[in-house]
Amino acid sequence: MxxxxxxxxxxxxxxxxxxxxxxxxxxxxxxxxxxxxxxxxxxxxxxxxxxxxxxxxxxxxxxxxxxxxxxxxxxxxxxxxxxxxxxxxxxxxxxxxxxxxxxxxxxxxxxxxxxxxxxxxxxxxxxxxxxxxxxxxxxxxxxxxxxxxxxxxxxxxxxxxxxxxxxxLHPGEFQNQLVKEGLDQRTAVLMSTLTNNFDEALAKSHDESFAIARRLVIQLVEVLLTNPEDVYLFIHQYWVTHFKERNEQEEGLDLLLFAIKDILYYHIEHEAGMVFFAPSDELLEKAARLFSQEKLLAMLQAVLQAKRKLKQNVHPTLVMEQLTLQMQR
The missing domain is CATH 3.40.50.300 (P-loop containing nucleotide triphosphate hydrolases)
Known part of the structure:
Protein backbone atom coordinates (compact mmCIF):
# COMPACT_ATOMS: atom_id res chain seq x y z
CA MET A 1 0.00 0.00 0.00
CA LEU A 169 -8.44 -8.16 6.50
CA HIS A 170 -11.59 -9.63 4.97
CA PRO A 171 -10.68 -13.16 3.77
CA GLY A 172 -12.34 -12.64 0.39
CA GLU A 173 -10.42 -9.41 -0.27
CA PHE A 174 -7.20 -11.05 0.84
CA GLN A 175 -7.75 -14.05 -1.44
CA ASN A 176 -8.53 -11.81 -4.41
CA GLN A 177 -5.25 -9.94 -3.86
CA LEU A 178 -3.35 -13.24 -3.82
CA VAL A 179 -5.07 -14.48 -6.99
CA LYS A 180 -4.08 -11.23 -8.73
CA GLU A 181 -0.47 -12.09 -7.83
CA GLY A 182 -0.77 -15.41 -9.66
CA LEU A 183 -1.88 -17.87 -6.97
CA ASP A 184 -4.57 -20.39 -7.84
CA GLN A 185 -7.82 -20.05 -5.90
CA ARG A 186 -7.25 -23.15 -3.74
CA THR A 187 -3.80 -22.00 -2.65
CA ALA A 188 -5.12 -18.48 -1.98
CA VAL A 189 -7.85 -19.90 0.28
CA LEU A 190 -5.30 -21.99 2.21
CA MET A 191 -2.89 -19.06 2.58
CA SER A 192 -5.63 -16.74 3.85
CA THR A 193 -6.40 -19.34 6.53
CA LEU A 194 -2.76 -19.60 7.62
CA THR A 195 -1.88 -15.90 7.67
CA ASN A 196 -3.30 -12.44 7.01
CA ASN A 197 0.12 -11.07 6.09
CA PHE A 198 0.23 -10.52 2.33
CA ASP A 199 4.01 -10.75 1.92
CA GLU A 200 4.19 -13.83 4.14
CA ALA A 201 1.42 -15.53 2.15
CA LEU A 202 3.20 -14.86 -1.16
CA ALA A 203 6.53 -16.09 0.19
CA LYS A 204 4.97 -19.22 1.65
CA SER A 205 3.17 -20.03 -1.60
CA HIS A 206 6.55 -20.15 -3.40
CA ASP A 207 8.41 -21.92 -0.60
CA GLU A 208 9.54 -25.44 -1.50
CA SER A 209 9.58 -26.44 2.16
CA PHE A 210 5.91 -25.51 2.49
CA ALA A 211 5.07 -27.44 -0.69
CA ILE A 212 6.73 -30.50 0.84
CA ALA A 213 4.74 -29.94 4.05
CA ARG A 214 1.47 -30.01 2.08
CA ARG A 215 2.52 -33.23 0.35
CA LEU A 216 3.46 -34.86 3.65
CA VAL A 217 0.01 -34.12 5.08
CA ILE A 218 -1.62 -35.69 2.01
CA GLN A 219 0.70 -38.71 2.30
CA LEU A 220 -0.09 -39.08 6.00
CA VAL A 221 -3.82 -39.19 5.23
CA GLU A 222 -3.14 -41.78 2.51
CA VAL A 223 -1.13 -43.94 4.91
CA LEU A 224 -3.88 -43.74 7.52
CA LEU A 225 -6.37 -44.86 4.88
CA THR A 226 -4.42 -47.64 3.17
CA ASN A 227 -1.68 -48.84 5.55
CA PRO A 228 -2.39 -47.58 9.06
CA GLU A 229 0.13 -50.05 10.48
CA ASP A 230 2.88 -48.12 8.63
CA VAL A 231 1.97 -44.69 9.98
CA TYR A 232 4.48 -44.89 12.86
CA LEU A 233 7.27 -45.61 10.37
CA PHE A 234 6.08 -42.78 8.10
CA ILE A 235 6.23 -40.31 10.98
CA HIS A 236 9.83 -41.24 11.83
CA GLN A 237 11.12 -41.46 8.25
CA TYR A 238 9.45 -38.40 6.77
CA TRP A 239 7.45 -36.22 9.16
CA VAL A 240 9.90 -35.51 12.00
CA THR A 241 12.83 -35.20 9.57
CA HIS A 242 11.05 -32.40 7.70
CA PHE A 243 9.32 -30.51 10.52
CA LYS A 244 12.36 -29.66 12.64
CA GLU A 245 11.71 -26.17 14.00
CA ARG A 246 8.90 -25.42 16.43
CA ASN A 247 7.06 -23.10 14.04
CA GLU A 248 7.29 -25.77 11.31
CA GLN A 249 5.91 -28.43 13.66
CA GLU A 250 3.00 -26.20 14.62
CA GLU A 251 2.28 -25.40 10.98
CA GLY A 252 2.38 -29.10 10.07
CA LEU A 253 -0.26 -29.82 12.70
CA ASP A 254 -2.32 -26.87 11.45
CA LEU A 255 -2.27 -28.29 7.92
CA LEU A 256 -3.26 -31.72 9.24
CA LEU A 257 -6.09 -30.09 11.17
CA PHE A 258 -7.34 -28.37 8.00
CA ALA A 259 -7.19 -31.66 6.05
CA ILE A 260 -9.23 -33.54 8.66
CA LYS A 261 -11.74 -30.68 8.88
CA ASP A 262 -12.17 -30.81 5.09
CA ILE A 263 -13.01 -34.52 5.24
CA LEU A 264 -15.59 -33.77 7.93
CA TYR A 265 -17.01 -30.90 5.86
CA TYR A 266 -17.29 -33.26 2.88
CA HIS A 267 -19.32 -35.59 5.11
CA ILE A 268 -21.81 -32.88 6.01
CA GLU A 269 -21.80 -31.37 2.50
CA HIS A 270 -20.27 -28.08 3.60
CA GLU A 271 -17.83 -27.69 0.72
CA ALA A 272 -17.65 -23.89 1.15
CA GLY A 273 -15.70 -24.41 4.38
CA MET A 274 -12.91 -26.45 2.79
CA VAL A 275 -9.42 -24.94 2.71
CA PHE A 276 -6.99 -27.83 2.14
CA PHE A 277 -8.55 -30.20 -0.38
CA ALA A 278 -10.41 -29.40 -3.59
CA PRO A 279 -14.01 -30.71 -3.39
CA SER A 280 -13.29 -32.98 -6.38
CA ASP A 281 -10.21 -34.60 -4.83
CA GLU A 282 -10.44 -38.41 -4.99
CA LEU A 283 -8.55 -38.79 -1.71
CA LEU A 284 -11.14 -36.59 0.00
CA GLU A 285 -13.97 -38.79 -1.24
CA LYS A 286 -12.16 -41.98 -0.20
CA ALA A 287 -11.39 -40.62 3.26
CA ALA A 288 -15.02 -39.60 3.74
CA ARG A 289 -16.10 -43.16 2.92
CA LEU A 290 -13.69 -44.83 5.33
CA PHE A 291 -13.65 -42.35 8.23
CA SER A 292 -16.91 -41.86 10.11
CA GLN A 293 -17.83 -38.46 11.49
CA GLU A 294 -17.17 -39.79 15.01
CA LYS A 295 -13.70 -40.95 13.96
CA LEU A 296 -12.92 -37.58 12.36
CA LEU A 297 -14.04 -35.69 15.45
CA ALA A 298 -11.77 -37.90 17.58
CA MET A 299 -8.88 -37.21 15.18
CA LEU A 300 -9.49 -33.47 15.41
CA GLN A 301 -9.39 -33.65 19.19
CA ALA A 302 -6.15 -35.63 19.01
CA VAL A 303 -4.50 -33.02 16.76
CA LEU A 304 -5.64 -30.17 19.03
CA GLN A 305 -4.22 -32.04 22.01
CA ALA A 306 -0.93 -32.48 20.12
CA LYS A 307 -0.81 -28.72 19.46
CA ARG A 308 -1.28 -28.05 23.18
CA LYS A 309 1.54 -30.45 24.05
CA LEU A 310 3.89 -28.67 21.65
CA LYS A 311 3.05 -25.41 23.42
CA GLN A 312 3.93 -27.13 26.70
CA ASN A 313 7.36 -28.06 25.28
CA VAL A 314 6.72 -31.81 25.10
CA HIS A 315 9.29 -33.38 22.76
CA PRO A 316 7.86 -33.12 19.20
CA THR A 317 8.74 -36.72 18.27
CA LEU A 318 6.87 -37.99 21.32
CA VAL A 319 3.93 -35.73 20.45
CA MET A 320 3.70 -37.20 16.95
CA GLU A 321 4.09 -40.78 18.20
CA GLN A 322 1.19 -40.30 20.60
CA LEU A 323 -0.88 -38.58 17.91
CA THR A 324 -0.42 -41.38 15.38
CA LEU A 325 -1.34 -43.99 17.98
CA GLN A 326 -4.57 -42.09 18.69
CA MET A 327 -5.40 -41.73 14.98
CA GLN A 328 -4.79 -45.45 14.37
CA ARG A 329 -7.48 -46.50 16.85
Missing amino acids: ETWSEVAKIQPLASRIILNSIKKDRISHAYLLQGERGTGKEAIALLIAKGLFCENNSVSDPCLHCNACKRIDSGNHPDVHWIEPDGQSIKIEQIRNLQKEFTYSGLESNRKVYIIKGADTLTVNAANRILKFLEEPSRQTTAIMLTDNSQAILPTIRSRCQVIDLRP
Missing part, protein backbone atom coordinates in the same frame (compact mmCIF):
# COMPACT_ATOMS: atom_id res chain seq x y z
CA GLU A 2 1.71 3.17 -1.22
CA THR A 3 -1.16 5.67 -1.29
CA TRP A 4 -3.96 6.62 1.07
CA SER A 5 -6.52 5.51 -1.52
CA GLU A 6 -5.02 2.01 -1.35
CA VAL A 7 -5.10 2.11 2.45
CA ALA A 8 -8.76 3.22 2.30
CA LYS A 9 -9.71 -0.01 0.52
CA ILE A 10 -8.37 -2.07 3.44
CA GLN A 11 -8.63 0.33 6.39
CA PRO A 12 -11.24 2.97 5.49
CA LEU A 13 -11.73 4.40 9.00
CA ALA A 14 -8.02 4.62 9.79
CA SER A 15 -7.22 6.30 6.47
CA ARG A 16 -10.04 8.82 6.95
CA ILE A 17 -8.90 9.77 10.47
CA ILE A 18 -5.25 10.21 9.53
CA LEU A 19 -5.93 11.96 6.21
CA ASN A 20 -8.19 14.50 7.93
CA SER A 21 -5.37 15.22 10.38
CA ILE A 22 -2.90 15.69 7.54
CA LYS A 23 -5.19 18.00 5.56
CA LYS A 24 -5.89 20.14 8.64
CA ASP A 25 -2.21 20.15 9.65
CA ARG A 26 -3.13 18.50 12.94
CA ILE A 27 -0.83 15.49 12.91
CA SER A 28 -0.80 13.91 16.35
CA HIS A 29 2.46 13.91 18.30
CA ALA A 30 1.99 10.15 18.87
CA TYR A 31 0.02 7.37 17.18
CA LEU A 32 -0.63 3.84 18.38
CA LEU A 33 -1.53 1.63 15.41
CA GLN A 34 -2.98 -1.61 16.74
CA GLY A 35 -4.13 -4.58 14.70
CA GLU A 36 -3.30 -8.13 13.69
CA ARG A 37 -0.35 -8.99 11.47
CA GLY A 38 -0.93 -7.97 7.87
CA THR A 39 -3.41 -5.20 8.60
CA GLY A 40 -1.09 -2.52 7.21
CA LYS A 41 0.56 -1.01 10.28
CA GLU A 42 4.00 -0.54 8.70
CA ALA A 43 2.56 0.74 5.41
CA ILE A 44 0.51 3.36 7.26
CA ALA A 45 3.52 4.38 9.38
CA LEU A 46 5.59 4.83 6.22
CA LEU A 47 2.86 6.92 4.61
CA ILE A 48 2.67 9.20 7.65
CA ALA A 49 6.46 9.64 7.62
CA LYS A 50 6.56 10.30 3.87
CA GLY A 51 3.74 12.81 4.22
CA LEU A 52 5.80 14.73 6.75
CA PHE A 53 9.05 14.76 4.76
CA CYS A 54 7.96 14.53 1.10
CA GLU A 55 9.54 17.29 -0.96
CA ASN A 56 6.55 17.45 -3.33
CA ASN A 57 3.72 16.72 -0.91
CA SER A 58 0.35 17.38 -2.50
CA VAL A 59 -1.49 17.64 0.87
CA SER A 60 -2.66 14.02 0.83
CA ASP A 61 -0.46 11.46 -0.94
CA PRO A 62 3.35 11.72 -0.87
CA CYS A 63 4.94 11.77 -4.33
CA LEU A 64 6.93 8.52 -3.72
CA HIS A 65 9.65 9.72 -6.12
CA CYS A 66 11.58 12.43 -4.30
CA ASN A 67 14.77 11.71 -2.37
CA ALA A 68 12.96 11.87 0.98
CA CYS A 69 10.31 9.32 -0.03
CA LYS A 70 12.90 6.97 -1.50
CA ARG A 71 15.13 7.15 1.56
CA ILE A 72 12.22 6.54 3.92
CA ASP A 73 11.31 3.47 1.87
CA SER A 74 14.87 2.17 2.07
CA GLY A 75 15.17 2.94 5.77
CA ASN A 76 17.97 5.46 5.20
CA HIS A 77 16.33 8.78 6.03
CA PRO A 78 18.42 10.43 8.77
CA ASP A 79 15.42 11.89 10.60
CA VAL A 80 13.18 8.80 10.53
CA HIS A 81 14.23 6.31 13.21
CA TRP A 82 13.03 2.71 13.44
CA ILE A 83 13.14 0.78 16.71
CA GLU A 84 12.59 -2.99 16.54
CA PRO A 85 12.77 -5.71 19.22
CA ASP A 86 16.31 -6.80 20.01
CA GLY A 87 15.61 -10.50 20.40
CA GLN A 88 12.34 -10.91 22.30
CA SER A 89 12.00 -7.31 23.54
CA ILE A 90 12.83 -3.65 23.04
CA LYS A 91 15.40 -2.82 25.68
CA ILE A 92 16.13 0.35 27.61
CA GLU A 93 19.51 0.77 25.86
CA GLN A 94 17.68 1.14 22.54
CA ILE A 95 15.49 3.89 23.97
CA ARG A 96 18.51 5.62 25.51
CA ASN A 97 20.18 5.65 22.08
CA LEU A 98 17.00 7.07 20.57
CA GLN A 99 16.89 9.83 23.20
CA LYS A 100 20.52 10.67 22.51
CA GLU A 101 19.75 10.91 18.80
CA PHE A 102 16.94 13.34 19.52
CA THR A 103 19.27 15.74 21.35
CA TYR A 104 20.83 16.56 17.98
CA SER A 105 19.20 18.87 15.47
CA GLY A 106 17.63 17.27 12.46
CA LEU A 107 20.05 16.87 9.61
CA GLU A 108 17.66 18.24 7.00
CA SER A 109 14.93 19.86 9.10
CA ASN A 110 13.91 20.19 12.72
CA ARG A 111 11.29 17.49 12.31
CA LYS A 112 11.92 13.95 13.54
CA VAL A 113 9.87 10.76 13.41
CA TYR A 114 10.42 7.56 15.32
CA ILE A 115 8.58 4.33 14.62
CA ILE A 116 8.50 1.56 17.23
CA LYS A 117 7.67 -1.89 15.85
CA GLY A 118 6.40 -4.42 18.36
CA ALA A 119 5.68 -1.72 20.94
CA ASP A 120 4.10 -4.39 23.15
CA THR A 121 7.59 -5.89 23.63
CA LEU A 122 8.98 -2.81 25.39
CA THR A 123 10.48 -3.85 28.72
CA VAL A 124 9.04 -2.03 31.74
CA ASN A 125 12.14 0.18 31.99
CA ALA A 126 12.10 0.93 28.26
CA ALA A 127 8.38 1.73 28.35
CA ASN A 128 8.85 4.11 31.26
CA ARG A 129 11.74 5.74 29.42
CA ILE A 130 9.70 6.29 26.23
CA LEU A 131 7.08 8.14 28.29
CA LYS A 132 9.45 11.13 28.44
CA PHE A 133 8.90 11.70 24.72
CA LEU A 134 5.18 11.25 25.04
CA GLU A 135 4.77 13.44 28.14
CA GLU A 136 6.74 16.33 26.64
CA PRO A 137 5.51 16.41 23.05
CA SER A 138 7.19 18.62 20.50
CA ARG A 139 5.34 19.84 17.45
CA GLN A 140 8.36 18.76 15.43
CA THR A 141 8.39 15.19 16.78
CA THR A 142 6.01 12.39 15.79
CA ALA A 143 5.97 8.97 17.43
CA ILE A 144 4.33 6.03 15.68
CA MET A 145 3.96 2.87 17.74
CA LEU A 146 2.92 -0.43 16.16
CA THR A 147 1.50 -3.43 17.99
CA ASP A 148 -0.23 -6.74 17.36
CA ASN A 149 -1.12 -7.00 21.05
CA SER A 150 -2.76 -3.83 22.30
CA GLN A 151 -3.50 -5.34 25.72
CA ALA A 152 0.24 -5.43 26.49
CA ILE A 153 0.65 -1.65 26.03
CA LEU A 154 0.94 0.30 29.29
CA PRO A 155 -2.16 2.45 29.96
CA THR A 156 0.12 5.46 30.51
CA ILE A 157 1.43 5.05 26.95
CA ARG A 158 -2.01 4.46 25.43
CA SER A 159 -3.41 7.57 27.08
CA ARG A 160 -0.77 9.74 25.40
CA CYS A 161 -1.32 8.39 21.88
CA GLN A 162 -4.02 8.71 19.30
CA VAL A 163 -5.12 5.09 19.07
CA ILE A 164 -5.93 3.81 15.57
CA ASP A 165 -7.65 0.42 15.46
CA LEU A 166 -7.00 -1.56 12.28
CA ARG A 167 -9.60 -4.12 11.32
CA PRO A 168 -8.62 -7.66 10.25
